[in-house]
Amino acid sequence: MGNADCLSRLPVEDKSSKANHGEVLMIEMASSQIVNAKDIAAATAKDPLLMKVTSWALRGWPPSMSRDDEAYAYHVRRNEITTLKGCLLWGNRTIVPSTCRKPILEALHSGHPGIVKMKALARGYFWWPKMDTEVENIVKTCAPCQQTRHEKAQAQPHIWETSKNPWSRLHVDFAGPFHGKIFFLTVDSYSKWLEVHIVKSTSSQCAIKSLRSLFATHGLPDVIVSDNGTAFTSSEFDEFMTNNLIRHVRCAPFHPSSNGQAERMVQTTKDFLKKLPPNSDFELNLVRFVFNQHITPHATTGRSPAELFFNRQLKTYFDKVHPHELSNVKDNPVVKQTFCDADLVWIRNYSTGPKWLKGRIYSRTGPVSYKVRLEDGRVIKRHLDQIRSRAVTEDLEMDSEEVDIGDRNNPDSTSGSTSVDESETNAADLGSTPPASKSPSPTAPASTLPPQTLAPNSPSGSVDRSTPIRQQTPRRSNRPRKVPEFYSSAGR
Template sequence: MPFGLKNAGATYQRLVNHLFAPLIGNTMEVYVDDMLVKSRTADQHIPNLSAMFTILKQYKMRLNPTKCSFGVASGKFLGFMISQRGIEANPEKIQAILDMTIPKTVKDIQSLTGRVAALTRFISKATDRCAPFFKALKGTKRNITWTAECETAFSELKEYMGRAPLLSTPEHGDILVVYLSVSASAVSSVLIRSKDNAEHLVHYVSKALQDAEVRYPDIEKLAFCLVVSARRLRPYFQAHTIHVLTNQPLRQVLQKPETSGRLVKWAIELGEFDIHYKPRPAMRGQAVADFLSEFTKPQASAATQLITEPNPSPIQDQTPTENTLDLTQPLWTLFVDGSSNAQGCGAGLVLVSPDKVALEYALRFNFQASNNEAEYEALLAGLRLAKEMDARQIQIFSDSQLVVHQVNQDFTAKDASMTAYLQHARHLLATFHAHSIKQVPRSENSHADALVRLASALEQGMGRHIHIEFLAQPSTQAPLICTIDHSPTWMDPILQFLQNQTLPANPAEARRVRHRSARYLVINGSLYKRGFSLPYLRCPTPEEGHYVLREIHEGICGNHSGAGSLAHKAIRQGYFWPSLHTDAQAFTQKCDKCQRFANIPQLPAEPLTAMVSPWPFAQWGLDLIGPMPEGKGQVKYAVVAVDYFTKWAEAEALATITAARIESFVWQSIVCRFGIPNSIVTDNGRQFDNAKFKQFCSNLKIRLCFASPAHPQSNGQVEAVNKIIKKTLKTKLDKAKGCWPELLPEVLWHRIAFGRHHTGARSLTVASPLFTFCRCVSVFLFSSVLAVYWSVGCDNERSMMIDPKACFSRTFAVAA
């Protein structure tokens, strides 16, 4: 190839990959013009070299003898020293750093950071070590400020590079372990492999936090650290099982749909890898000495400082005994308070995580409760919240003497209500590994007390900054449960793996379940299918799936659509199961009305004709349906209008089809609701082609267009909607044909909510007319009966997940 071509390197690499394909990965590694022949023993080396030279001779390629080395135990490849011991840093690059003097100019610091960047895979927390150098570069480009911190970092860097670690190469089948660490300005990780009960370093990763990344919560920084590691070490993550050792609830955070939008994207990105989250054991190797703590500089939030700074005595002075709590493990702290007064009953609680992140929670009761019952309700709500956050041990502070002493078995519960609450509290406390409950004065529980005052106060005239959840009934009142026996379904293995990490005994089946589970998540005990865009798709049971298909097909919003359209509608409404298309086809085949009234194609297919409309409601198609069976009010016609852009349809039943009735319909249903259109397309009927209607359009500057008598497809948009309306009315009414005027609004609702010409996957327009016009979806009966999580975009790039059933059943709810 001639010099100067940009693709010369890639073309040459493609050539050598083709030539040495049988040897690459076994006895040879090739990168452009760097070729490495490797052998485990000296006896194998000569045949391996012979195989390479045979290929070179066959394709008439030559090597430069002055640049070749043969029979060496170690050598340089791609800038690294490769030997039987592992991968070492290039001694020349290390010596270049050791020989550097104290930088005096900007170029000297840039030279230092550039040399460090070439060896980052060998340097633990490289970004943190070089942070003082980056600070020195800020400001003017002529002068630098070389501080004592820079001097210390420079000396420590030289000392570290003098004993640069040796990298190990993982073998097939090895389980690799990842340790994560987060500092105030960077995230770092280390990938290691265990062999002979020892930890061997594979790769270091480090990245500086930029702009908004610095303001991420600590748990999101930890997730971001894992994502950065997966991106940089993608070949390792794809080829091996990864164990992430962390004491933080990282797996629970990545699987919760209430988390931020970026966490959902990260969870989907990590879903392709075989990642397992395990607690941290005792660290042994020198490679992970810098990763003893996951958060080197934890930042306390303002809400936590409000709790801990004024009155630190509840935590410092009343530390529980060591046989109750293990202070070496993460400890959650809970402050609870309840109140009952003439204005109402409520509870407030503050849950503080081990990272000093405070979660505020307020409840208002829709039932009457005493002060002691309100205190118990606050305690139970706090325990439920801590359990959802996967807390293992918890320290509780309450200002109720009765509740604290009854839970600690110092007082006896004699009242039936107190006995029921006490049993419920002990049942929840038994789910924690360790717990401790202490009484504190009300003055030291001011934060929870402020929340309970907010919850129990009247709502009128209050500006609320804390979300309040309404509790419909006491926690001790058992809900009515009707037991239904379900046969085993396809969801059972996936649910068992996601909830309990249980896999089938068959290795092939276990591998298949683990692979499929990456595309699903569990929300409140229900299985949902995740994708690259929200909303999540609810996975119903076979009974629920049959109900969804029946409601979509023949319910109040159904139009007896075909199998493909029916399955596509179910997915668009937020439901999914693997046999959806097969079940939809079987359902439509059993429908008597579909078999009797389905369309029978009689004409060959023709190419689609493009119909251009510049903006919504700029061009409307107008046509008539009828005569039909006479209905109430002696109506037997219908006038239909369709917008060419959004496919929005309007229709009205008429007794007579005069020019005055058409003019009234256009004025009331189109102009007064959607504005004056640019043009209207009609056929050549006398109701449209008359002087009165033309004058009406001329006064409003509406261009009136007539379809060719010999080519009615020129107004095909409204003709297609007419066909859908007549077919839907026919299948819904069957023999009761005179009721079509009452069902006409229902048919239009289906048309607006579900969509287009074809509502199936064949349609060119994916969005329904309602979504195209209002950017929202319609809620149907099955959507409110079976909870589906919808996405509502927020300004802070978060996604608020709404359960329609919960929203309609109570005033306001906030997921904890």
């Protein structure tokens, strides 16, 4: 067994310099000189302002002091300021002289903790006037802190100006693809009226096509608000806005909440589409969703979009349930008579000749139908829409067309009779009694019955409907007819 090497039992002494324990303790706190209580006491004895504060703390404070005085911050804390071993204390916090503040701030900021943590750490040990402001300034001027800091807390949402009229400011945005479809949404800021169009892509052409359809229905708006998507930043969309005199407002990039109304409607639409069962009619359900949005009161306005947009409610199924929807109109409303018997009229001609023919109302056969006697003696039937009134003239052309009352009352007269145009008259009018007509003869009675043919064995006054009605031919002469004399005044 061999002997052990003596050198393995005698290790070489480490001649490297030993580290200073003070530097080791503060290496993470400061990169420059270290300040201790002895340095602060010496700096306090040399500071003119702190010398006066030390004297006041030992001998008494002035009763009052101006706000502009540099010692005013110490005066308001006079009941809490004490001295200990040459250092001034505010409570248990050391009052740091101006010459020692810079290294202390560097030590507080050595780990770049930020403004809030630096203030919290400093308030546990030190105090001097405007200490919080100096802590904020050292962080704000630190380049690494500003380059790597997080985004600040979200600001209060911007409240858009309230629109005064419907369709004045519109918010637009694309949604999707969802279930393989892309949607173009338009929201009216005044009424919250929503329009949803299914488009092929998120291009400017699709956006312009949808907006043109809306403008044709509701008119041009004043302002359109959108995000910074390529469809809204293209020159084609800008030209469309300029040609229609519409102001286009774009939101801040990467800040969707600025266009919150459109984003909220996108979320509402997606939430509805997610609830649809599979294999359902997609477009039908989308139309129903938009209709329900139009009739439902909005949480912000308290009124439905349709009521604010059109100033009326849209009629829905729920309105049909109320009894006030029952109609009060009668089944057969009475139509007022527009023409009286013997009125001068023009009637529409559907055969050869002039378009309108002269005539006179002969009788009324129904609510909107009349019989009219023409100049040639024919009696035809026309609807109210085919008759118009004729102005009265001085000529007596129609007098020659009058039926002689005496001949019409004579049932034996059969010569020159003319039958009513059977193509213009129906069998239901045979039992109607036409009104009386005027006669130029002074001896004509006030009213007469229409010419009828009685059956041989029928009672007096009864009409035989099996025989055609005969009509007396009007006289062709305007000469007054001589009244027959059956007796003389002399009694012969």
